[in-house]
Amino acid sequence: MTLILGSLHIGLIYALLGIGVYITFRVLDIPDLTADGSLTLGLAVSGIMTINNQSILGLVLAFIAGCIAGSVTGLLQTKFGIHPILSGILTMSGLYSINLLIMGASNISLIGKESVFKIFEDMLGGLDKDIVRLIVCFVVCFVVSALFILFFKTRLGLMIRATGNNEHMVKASSINVDFIKIFTLAIANGCVSLSGGLLAQYQSFSDISSGVGTVVIGLASVIIGEVLFGRRTVTIGIISAVVGSIIYRLIIALALQSSIFPSYMLKLVSAVIVGVALSIPTIKKSIENRKLRKGGI
Amino acid sequence: MLKIQNVHKVFSKGTVNEHYALQGIDLELKTGEFVTLIGTNGAGKSTIMNLIGGDILPDKGRIYLDNEDITYEKEHKRARKIGRIFQNPMLGTAPDMTVEENLAVAYSQSKKGLFGIGIKKEDSEFFKKCLEDFDLGLEDKLKTKVGLLSGGQRQAIALLMSTISTPKLLLLDEHTAALDPSAAEKVMNITNKIVREKNITTLMITHNINQALKTGDRTIMLHKGKIILDLSGKERENMTVSDLLKLYENNSNDIFDNDRMILS
Numbered sequence: 001m002t003l004i005l006g007s008l009h010i011g012l013i014y015a016l017l018g019i020g021v022y023i024t025f026r027v028l029d030i031p032d033l034t035a036d037g038s039l040t041l042g043l044a045v046s047g048i049m050t051i052n053n054q055s056i057l058g059l060v061l062a063f064i065a066g067c068i069a070g071s072v073t074g075l076l077q078t079k080f081g082i083h084p085i086l087s088g089i090l091t092m093s094g095l096y097s098i099n100l101l102i103m104g105a106s107n108i109s110l111i112g113k114e115s116v117f118k119i120f121e122d123m124l125g126g127l128d129k130d131i132v133r134l135i136v137c138f139v140v141c142f143v144v145s146a147l148f149i150l151f152f153k154t155r156l157g158l159m160i161r162a163t164g165n166n167e168h169m170v171k172a173s174s175i176n177v178d179f180i181k182i183f184t185l186a187i188a189n190g191c192v193s194l195s196g197g198l199l200a201q202y203q204s205f206s207d208i209s210s211g212v213g214t215v216v217i218g219l220a221s222v223i224i225g226e227v228l229f230g231r232r233t234v235t236i237g238i239i240s241a242v243v244g245s246i247i248y249r250l251i252i253a254l255a256l257q258s259s260i261f262p263s264y265m266l267k268l269v270s271a272v273i274v275g276v277a278l279s280i281p282t283i284k285k286s287i288e289n290r291k292l293r294k295g296g297i
Numbered sequence: 298m299l300k301i302q303n304v305h306k307v308f309s310k311g312t313v314n315e316h317y318a319l320q321g322i323d324l325e326l327k328t329g330e331f332v333t334l335i336g337t338n339g340a341g342k343s344t345i346m347n348l349i350g351g352d353i354l355p356d357k358g359r360i361y362l363d364n365e366d367i368t369y370e371k372e373h374k375r376a377r378k379i380g381r382i383f384q385n386p387m388l389g390t391a392p393d394m395t396v397e398e399n400l401a402v403a404y405s406q407s408k409k410g411l412f413g414i415g416i417k418k419e420d421s422e423f424f425k426k427c428l429e430d431f432d433l434g435l436e437d438k439l440k441t442k443v444g445l446l447s448g449g450q451r452q453a454i455a456l457l458m459s460t461i462s463t464p465k466l467l468l469l470d471e472h473t474a475a476l477d478p479s480a481a482e483k484v485m486n487i488t489n490k491i492v493r494e495k496n497i498t499t500l501m502i503t504h505n506i507n508q509a510l511k512t513g514d515r516t517i518m519l520h521k522g523k524i525i526l527d528l529s530g531k532e533r534e535n536m537t538v539s540d541l542l543k544l545y546e547n548n549s550n551d552i553f554d555n556d557r558m559i560l561s
Contacts, residue, residue, distance in 0.1 A: 153414060153415055154411065154412045154413060154414060154415055155401075155405045155408065155410070155411055155412070155413050155414075155415050156411035156412060157415060158394075158398060158401055158402050158405070158415040158416075159402060159405065159411075161391075161394060161398070162391045162394060162398075162399075162402045165391035165392065165393045165394055166387075166388070166390065166391040166392070168388050168389075169388065169389055169390055169391055169399075169402070169455075169458075170391075170402065171372060171373050171376060172376055172380075172381055172389065172458075172459065173376065173402050173403045173405070173406055173458065174373055174374070174376035174377040174406045175373060175402070175405070175406070176373050177373065
């Protein structure tokens, strides 16, 4: 039971990361490596603010800080013409120093501080601690998903989808592609950073190395979701990223508990899952072609 | 309407590949005029289109649209006034989005605010009505992904997209060249219809001399970055393909060596 509840908590928190990665990777069609840095940025900002008894403001600031980080990546890509992947790596690398600057140490503890979880535990005093945590995680995740689903139905949302699909056509429709890209990278990284912010308050510490492999975790959630739901509309995409994130956490928790692999193998396993899942279409194609070659007349 | 003044463009300046694409082009289009543009490969047809559209900037000279200097205006800004269709049907539409969504993106430039609902019910009905006029059966495919349609259908949608909020100028860059003959004819008919109904000033590149003489009301021929022929009115009406080829040889001191243009 604790295992399932724990996985649900973490799964819902990382679902925000999943949504962010879904937006850049699938909707905008740009693999954005900023996420490794912006998740930790969220942890740092939210951690420091919680220590100063401003946990809710901390989450808001974490989102805004993530937006700024995303904009930097966007600017590098569009206005300075740097390769999208390299732009993400540059921002991520720069953020490492920024994050240390914010935290003042490589690890800060929030134990005993008024985190959002603590605030709601006090407010809903009668309920079990784990249930309260679940409610908080669920509400945040629900609100963010709903906002993004609605957002992608607006005119700007349509323009973002079109930019990821055919930039040329968007330019011809008199839409500023650079603005669209910067804006999208900003909100996606804001979402990733918010995920980090919530995580810091949940686990009661912020660590400088929390962000390593973040992009891969986000991709894994997106891909697991797609295996279940298929690739359809953006609404389904966002929901499937959330569900994918929860399932990913359950799989990891089960595997760790039954000692299938030691915890230090986690990142390798995640990388393998993503690598295999992304190569499935190509492998399928080559199997089909082989069949044709053998059975062809 | 459109005024091009003494425009020059050199590519790869100062290298062995230096290519004088345009050498002083002067051209004026009246409002509502439908001009066809012909010329051999490398004559500078596409360069003119790209200069007007804003992909590249001229080395010298000015371009005016409705008395407004657009020579150095940003590409996406002038796209509001200039509709463009390209040879490749893939360029004008987003394949993973539905017909309706594609049209809504193009239509959004005529609407204010970024956060309004993307596709309202009345928008859908408006799109449907526009598509009915095409007679391609597209009105029942509003929810179909554009990637599943044929090249001709995609090109027709691209046409509707670039004229849905009437542009001042329409640039057609061999927009039927990649289609099969019957689809090409349909798309050309739709083009004529839209251009005439909305009275849009249009500049069309074509490789088909016959089509160039029959479509629109003026034909311009380019050679090595200069305008060598400008036909309109009676003179153009009585012109045949062989007459034109003779004129070309006289004016350019060159033999017409493009099979694709002669044979089509």
